[in-house]
Amino acid sequence: MDILYKSIFYISAFIIFWAMIGYPLSIKILGKLFKNKTLKKDYSHQPSVTVMVVAHNEEKVILEKLKNIIGLDYPKDKLEFLIASDNSTDRTNEFVRKFIKEHPNIKMRLYEVKTRKGKTNAQNEAQKTVKTDFLVMTDANSMLEKNSIRELMAAFTDDDIAYVTGKLSFINKKSSDVSSAEGSYWDNDLAIREIESRFQTITAGNGALYACRTKDYYDFDPIQSHDSAMPLYFALLGKRAIANHDAIAYEKAGEVIEDEFGRKVRMNRIILKHILPDLRILNIFKYKWFTYFYFGHRTCRYLLWIAHLLLFISNILLLKESWFYILTFSGQVLFYLTAVIRIVTKSNIKYLTLTYYYCVTLLAQWVGVYNVLTGKAKPFWEKAESTR
Numbered sequence: 001m002d003i004l005y006k007s008i009f010y011i012s013a014f015i016i017f018w019a020m021i022g023y024p025l026s027i028k029i030l031g032k033l034f035k036n037k038t039l040k041k042d043y044s045h046q047p048s049v050t051v052m053v054v055a056h057n058e059e060k061v062i063l064e065k066l067k068n069i070i071g072l073d074y075p076k077d078k079l080e081f082l083i084a085s086d087n088s089t090d091r092t093n094e095f096v097r098k099f100i101k102e103h104p105n106i107k108m109r110l111y112e113v114k115t116r117k118g119k120t121n122a123q124n125e126a127q128k129t130v131k132t133d134f135l136v137m138t139d140a141n142s143m144l145e146k147n148s149i150r151e152l153m154a155a156f157t158d159d160d161i162a163y164v165t166g167k168l169s170f171i172n173k174k175s176s177d178v179s180s181a182e183g184s185y186w187d188n189d190l191a192i193r194e195i196e197s198r199f200q201t202i203t204a205g206n207g208a209l210y211a212c213r214t215k216d217y218y219d220f221d222p223i224q225s226h227d228s229a230m231p232l233y234f235a236l237l238g239k240r241a242i243a244n245h246d247a248i249a250y251e252k253a254g255e256v257i258e259d260e261f262g263r264k265v266r267m268n269r270i271i272l273k274h275i276l277p278d279l280r281i282l283n284i285f286k287y288k289w290f291t292y293f294y295f296g297h298r299t300c301r302y303l304l305w306i307a308h309l310l311l312f313i314s315n316i317l318l319l320k321e322s323w324f325y326i327l328t329f330s331g332q333v334l335f336y337l338t339a340v341i342r343i344v345t346k347s348n349i350k351y352l353t354l355t356y357y358y359c360v361t362l363l364a365q366w367v368g369v370y371n372v373l374t375g376k377a378k379p380f381w382e383k384a385e386s387t388r
Contacts, residue, residue: 005317009325012311015300023296024192031195039198039244041154048078048132049149050214054122056086056380058140059095065140066099070106073146074153081108084126086380087116118379119207120229121222127214135214137226142168142208142249151247152211162239163212163230165193165205166247177348178260179253181357186253190245192297197243200289201235203297204228208249222379223270228298235290236280261360268302268368269377275302305365 051069055062062083069081083096096110111126127135134156136149145151148166155164167190173183196202207227216239220229231241254260276282276299284291300307312332318325335355341347342356371377 002318002321005314008310009314009318012307012314015303015307016311018296019300019304023300024188026296027192027195030199034199037198039155039242040157041151041244042157043150043154045153045156046075046078046150047134047153048080049074049134049136049153049211050080050082050130050132051136051138051149052082052084052123052126052130053138053140054084054086054119054126055088055092055140056116056119056122057088057090057092059088059091061141062092062095063099064143066096066108068143069138070103070108071146072144072149074149078132079107079149080132081106082111082126082130083108084111084113084122086113086119086122116380118222120220120224120226120379123226124219124222127217127219130214133214134211135217136209136211137207138209138249139207139251142251144209144250145248148209148247148249151244152209155242155244155247156211156213158240160239161242162216162234162237163205163210163241164247165202165211165231165241165243166209166249167243167245168206168208168249168251170253171250172252172255175252176255177353178257178357179255181353182253182260184354185357190243193243194245196289196293196297200293201240202231202243203235203290203294205231205241205243208251209247223377225267228274232277232294235287235294236278257360260357261364264361264364265367265371268365269371269379271302271305271365271368272372275299302365305362305369308362 051072053065053069055065058065066081066083072079085093085096093110093112100106100108100110111129113122113125123137134153136152138144152164152166155161168186170179170183170186172179174180193202193204205227207225210226210230212230212234216234218230218233220226220233234241254263281287281291281294312329315325315329315332319329336359338352339356339359342349342352345352347353368377
């Protein structure tokens with residue numbers, strides 16, 4: 001049995017190490033070794049574009065969003081706007097209709113989803129009315145840089161590039177310890193995605209700003225999110241999903257732990273499927289870097305919830321083996337204890353906050369798994385008020 005316990009211990013330890021330290025470090029080394037790999041752009045590429053905004057009860061931010069997108073620096077004769085309202089019950093639709101009436105020279109229309117089934121379903125329905133060559137999707141609370149559409153289109157330099165995501169930048173990193181922790185995590189993740197993009201393809205995008213060819217759009221199951229589903233879908237077709245971080249969207253990160261926890265639970269609503277969504281990913285001879293990227297950036301991260309539990313349990317069972325296991329167990333206890341200390345003391349010490357934030361992320365994964373197993377995972381959610 002000792003062999004079994006040790007196998008579980010070391011496999012679990014490797015998953016945690018590779019997800020949080022090994023893989024990020026390896027990617028940064030690759031980035032430095034191959035600095036000549038850069039993103040190509042063609043600013044003469046200016047196809048017709050529809051900017052789609054999906055909104056559910058966004059009366060607090062929808063007018064600011066509409067003013068933001070009509071100010072985008074892109075040829076007006078090639079730009080249209082589509083507001084997909086996911087069965088909004090507040091004044092969102094009213095505000096949009098009034099805005100359209102007050103701006104008759106702007107090509108903007110409202111698509112009303114009759115039954116709320118979530119963001120992805122709203123995108124599926126509204127996309128069928130799009131006639132332009134490209135589709136850019138953005139969230140109601142994401143404010144775009146004026147050149148963001150030009151930047152996204154400029155990155156479609158080859159036919160094999162099917163998806164381009166922009167850079168999401170948080171404007172309130174210093175507002176609270178929660179937004180600061182999320183900002184630190186996100187900045188590190190963006191650096192990884194930029195290098196993945198240069199080599200081959202990213203493993204996930206972000207909902208704040210991304211684009212694809214209208215003809216390439218695929219109707220995903222409403223429980224899925226384009227953030228994770230689209231890059232994977234295109235990668236398995238042999239196409240590229242890349243990042244152009246000169247196309248920038250601004251948002252507020254969650255400033256209270258309840259909002260950030262809820263967001264992470266939503267992200268994990270199909271976590272079990274994300275671990276290895278398709279066996280074809282394992283074919284490194286066909287998918288090359290993507291196999292490596294997905295294992296390190298996705299599979300290992302989606303296994304953290306179970307890896308930490310198995311590491312802890314197997315460590316207990318190995319305590320009598322040697323001082324090494326006593327030391328590793330003590331380290332684990334101390335790690336979780338720092339999160340508890342942060343809860344009790346509400347300290348702003350950076351290390352305590354980061355440990356606490358990490359543990360909240362693990363708990364969100366466990367809740368996501370629970371929701372999947374009990375059938376409680378749903379394709380829609382209530383927005384985080386602190387991000388508006």
